[in-house]
Amino acid sequence: MAKDWAAVSRAITTRMEELGLKQAEVKARSGLALQTVRELQLNLTSRDRPKRTLAAMSEALEWPSDHLSLVLEGKDPGEAAGSDLMVPTLRAVVAEFKNLRDIVERHEAELVELRALKAAIQSDSAAGKETRPDEPR
Incomplete structure (x- = not known):
């Protein structure tokens, strides 16, 4: 199955709005580079990333660590997790x-x-x- 980076982007943007977070706050929470946070949120580059990157982003957004990986794979993280x-x-x-x-x-x-x-x-x-x-x- 193709990886759905656009769905990951939408999920991140929606969650950041729900939590009232800015990119810099997500960067601080996740330990990721600001450029990585931007790329994921805005779907600037659809390339494979280490599992730890999506896990860190998920945790920064107060989700289980596998949440964004499941979104990327087209699975429903609510059911799976x-x-x-x-x-x-x-x-x-x-x-x-x-x-x-x-x-x-x-x-x-x-x-x-x-x-x-x-x-x-x-x-x-x-x-x-x-x-x-x-x-x-």
């Missing part, structure tokens, strides 16, 4: 669960301390001692 699109979301969910687990563990430790304090106060109360929370024992 559907599971890859979920990876960042799943990582964020896992990170949030870890954060929540840490919070719960801290609250459980505080609850243990509060229960011990309550038991001590009840014990003192039962023994007839008057204690105030602000007084040392």
